[in-house]
Amino acid sequence: MSRITGLRVRDIRFPTSREHDGSDAMNPAPDYSAAYVEIATDALDGHVGSAFVFTIGRGNEVQEAAIAALREHVVGADAEAVLADMGDTWRRLVHDSQLRWLGPEKGVMHMAIGAVVNALWDLRAKRAGQPLWALLADMSPAELVDLVDFRYLTDAITPADALGLLEAAVPLRAERKRRLEQRGYPAYTTTPGWLGYDDEKLARLCREAVDDGFAQIKLKVGGDVDEDVRRMGLARATVGPDIRIAVDANQRWDVDEAVTWIERLRPFDVAWVEEPTSPDDVLAHAEIARRIAPIPVATGEHMANRVIAKQLIQARAMSVLQIDATRVAGVNENLAILLLAAKHGVRVCPHAGGVGLCEAVQHLSMFDAVALTGDLDTRCIEYVDHLHEHFVTPVDVRDGRYWPPTAPGAGTEMLGGSLDTYSFPDGPVWSAADETIPDAVRVA
Amino acid sequence: MSRITGLRVRDIRFPTSREHDGSDAMNPAPDYSAAYVEIATDALDGHVGSAFVFTIGRGNEVQEAAIAALREHVVGADAEAVLADMGDTWRRLVHDSQLRWLGPEKGVMHMAIGAVVNALWDLRAKRAGQPLWALLADMSPAELVDLVDFRYLTDAITPADALGLLEAAVPLRAERKRRLEQRGYPAYTTTPGWLGYDDEKLARLCREAVDDGFAQIKLKVGGDVDEDVRRMGLARATVGPDIRIAVDANQRWDVDEAVTWIERLRPFDVAWVEEPTSPDDVLAHAEIARRIAPIPVATGEHMANRVIAKQLIQARAMSVLQIDATRVAGVNENLAILLLAAKHGVRVCPHAGGVGLCEAVQHLSMFDAVALTGDLDTRCIEYVDHLHEHFVTPVDVRDGRYWPPTAPGAGTEMLGGSLDTYSFPDGPVWSAADETIPDAVRVA
Missing domain, CATH: 3.30.390.10 (Enolase-like, N-terminal domain)
Structure with missing residues (x-):
């Protein structure tokens, strides 16, 4: 011992x-x-x-x-x-x-x-x-269920529900693991879209994103609506009609403001609208989602815990749930959220970027791809090419995909x-x- | 300067x-x-x-x-x-x-x-x-509105709404202030009801509460349902039918569990059920409130901010809102919450106790009693007789009422x-x- x-x-x-x-x-x-x-x-x-x-x-x-x-x-x-x-x-x-x-x-x-x-x-x-994703994907359904605290969740998912979801996937795990290793996990990139970049840099980074194989990019919006319309137009003209463009307001709006703003962006084909308002505001997200449909609402990177996740799902407040590796109480709570999303048919497209968030969160999505939903088609993980060089096992993102880590661990160790x-x-x-x-x- | x-x-x-x-x-x-x-x-x-x-x-x-x-x-x-x-x-x-x-x-x-x-x-x-309550109650409606950040609130209250509420009260301020000084502000006591107390202490403290003029007491519940039924019965037998008894579960339950538990307590005439579940769970509170009606649900002491307060009101998730002096970002945010509650007709009965929470929160209720709703009939402030002796200006609670502080300040200064x-x-x-x-x- x-x-x-x-x-x-x-x-x-x-x-x-x-x-x-x-x-x-x-x-x-x-x-x-x-x-x-x-x-x-x-x-x-x-x-x-x-x-x-x-x-x-x-x-x-x-x-x-x-x-x-x-x-x-x-x-x-x-x-x-x-x-x-x-x-x-x-x-x-x-x-x-x-x-x-x-x-x-x-x-x-x-x-x-x-x-x-x-x-x-x-x-x-x-x-x-x-690697953590494989460790989790090798655990028995009963062991996985025991990792989750179901307090406050049973009106949306019970331990028996969770066990059923995980057991159904057991016979599929081996094949799904092979498929994940062959195809990788879809990524999208936020690299082009920060508000501080000028037009030349925005267009250049959009072109590079397409050249690098990404099928989706994301632009930050919410500073000035006319400016956002202009930047969105520039991005759409640069990448063409086949690349998805999501927008991210980083909690900038109230309900009516969000709807008005998004209407201005609608003509450019918006893949999703991210964090339109306060991350605590389940009811406002639900109202915005209803009014901007069919444009999807995405949220979750600032979701405080599994109770907020549960309500976002119950209220149909979003259709893209963006878990974050370090916002909630770690792997166990994100497992609870993955189970909630799986039970209720909500797709999970994690937030990443920052420092090491890509390295960390990929393990959760890959676990899901093997031992839970198996969805490699409608889900994707955010990618930003910052600061990976400081990690012992940096992410391997090529051809617009995350490739499964093989090194032991959770990917979260930084270089001395x-x-x-x-x-x-x-x-x-x-x-x-x-x-x-x-x-x-x-x-x- | x-x-x-x-x-x-x-x-x-x-x-x-x-x-x-x-x-x-x-x-x-x-x-x-x-x-x-x-x-x-x-x-x-x-x-x-x-x-x-x-x-x-x-x-x-x-x-x-x-x-x-x-x-x-x-x-x-x-x-x-x-x-x-x-x-x-x-x-x-x-x-x-x-x-x-x-x-x-x-x-x-x-x-x-x-x-x-x-x-x-x-x-x-x-x-x-x-004293803070008087300082606030002497400010102009425009000054008060400017204290509030309406971001994320405008789907429930606008600056114009707030201004209207405050302006309507201006002509009534002087008379309400006299009334507050003459009648005091209603208090209720949690002193008898802590889970760790034995029956003798519970009954004795219940009797003392009645003798001290309190019209409402509160019992902690949620440990063991049979034990809660027994303690509630003892308390009801001790205080008689005319004293209100609230119960407080301190976030112990999921939805179904809350409803089942409260049904067992219903025969004893429950004044309100406090914090039945997670303080973040607007939808669960709403569901519980619907199923235990007409017993009121109370919550708010762990309400993280005005956005959660807004949703609790919008979803009719409670009918007693329990602001806390130190949980949100201070006087300004509690003013926002008082305005939200006033606009939507929800009564505010603050959480207090702890260290100095009584000293602090009374100022907010008394401001409301003078310059906002003027409600001295359906509202009350929690009172627990712990640790007041450590404050420079401890609360003055007599005859079941808080008496308005006269010393300058917010009541929050402790003795050296x-x-x-x-x-x-x-x-x-x-x-x-x-x-x-x-x-x-x-x-x-």
Whole structure:
């Protein structure tokens, strides 16, 4: 047996705001960041479980403090027991009766639990010598169901429902795995569409996206409607009629404003409208979806937990559910959401980009493609070509597809050199460029 | 003019778990705590603005880190400008594009903004020499409307709607203020009903509540249904038929379970059922409300923000809205929620108790009683007789009523001696009783 001997948290920030990468209507100058956690044991294998919460800069130290608050839930514990019963591990973390008050089940504290849960999954997958998606897809339906906390979900899905969905897929797993390895998983790209880019860069990146084999791109909108119409027209003219173009408002609108704005974009053939309003607003999403039909509404990257996911599904508030690897409480909660979506026939097209979100979330979609819905036709994973070079096992995206990882783990381990270089505020990238450090952090 | 010169945060914890005070179905052993903030200026008046986020123990240090992350938004600023335009101040804090990612508008980061906003209101009220409720009730309708961010609200209330509601009350303010001062504001008490109390203590506290003039008490339920039926029977037998008894499940149930459980309690005449399920679950609350009618559903103490409040109202998910002084982003956001409730005819009966929640939230209800709905008949504020002795201006609750504070400020300033005694982990209450310190904190 082995014990968990340490939990280390680091504040890692990339100065992306210097290049306007990642700029959208609500986030004009993000510094893509990770509150990065490493969990070590005294096992001779030397494996470390790594994961993170993605943030966009200021406040990454708050996220770090929240992860540190979970230290005593894991350090000193029997590693085999913790990893063997990840359902129980999840419940112990989420139902800490005092920490729960800080959410409950939302925001900084919930995301911190997600990072710890994901680091434990990374450790388990490394020990098993499997990539996470394959580890999950090899588990029995009963084991998978036990990972999920069905509290607050039973009006939409029961453990028996979940078991049925997973059992139905068991005979298909081997063939689906071969198909995934042969065909890859569809990707779409947001690289061309950030608000801060000029027309020349927008058109060039649109052309490159098509040349790179992507069948869908996405533009950020919501700053200025006339400007959005112009940029959408430019993108459509550049890619032609056969490439899907989604738009993403990043929570910019109220209901009537959303409908009016989208009507202006409708002539350009909109693949979906993403985050038209507050991510908490199930009823507003439902109203917008009804009024802009048949244009699909997409949302989920800021969905706080499985209870919001459930309601979005129940209210028909969207038809594209965009799970995020680090917003909810980790693999277990995203499994709950995948099951809800499968039961109710909603397609899941994960949010990715940022720092390491592509590396992390692909495992969930690939698990689904093998052991749950098997859908490789209507689903796709977001792709942005930022910051992959900082990961030990960066994503393999070619010909517009994610190719299944083969390395053991959850894909969430960063390179030691990158961790040191981008440590905030002491890493050389920050200490050598003091003027770019956000004031809020420099003085605190 | 004066400048804001400092923002200090302190981790204050009371070892309430030693007495089972505050125990309920989800929170068996809370240590009532405050992430306490003080904002100082260089003005000669020496006034300090004080406020806090209420938590129940572990993780209070995370809340502290979140408040500290806001330091540079206020320190160094022109105090008059910040205080004179609290609408703008609120928007700058809530819409910090990087910090927003940590919610958005929910959880640890949002509550931290609430504490800073409330501390600024405390400072403004002290400077004005008025209790907060009176300060707010003396502001013009236009000034009040400008305090509210209507983003995401306009499908339920517009600035013009809000202005109309407030203007209609202007001619009534003087008479309502006299009435409030003469009659006080109705209170109800949760003191008898904690799950950890034995029958003798339950019955004794019920009798005392009636003797003290309370017309409503509340029992915690959700642990064991037979036990709840027995305790409810004992309480009803003790207080007689004329005292209202509400029950509070603290988010314990799924939909069907809630309905079944409440049917068992129905014969005892239930005043309302509080937090039957997840505080995020608008649709489940609506379904429960429909199925247990006419028993009212109450919720709101864990309502993350005004967007959830709006949906609870739109979906008729509850008929008693329980605002909390430190869960949302402070006075401004609670004003938005009071306006939403007023427009849609929902009664507001605030959550209180904890540490200082009574002291803080009474100002909001009293503002409403003077300058908004004027309702002193169907509304009441929760009261628990814990920890008031630590405040500079503790609540005045007599004859089952809150009596309007007369001291300048928001009621949120704690005594210096209490702050020192209960500082965590170095104050004497904690350092002298090391065995009671939660493990998670001792080692971190």
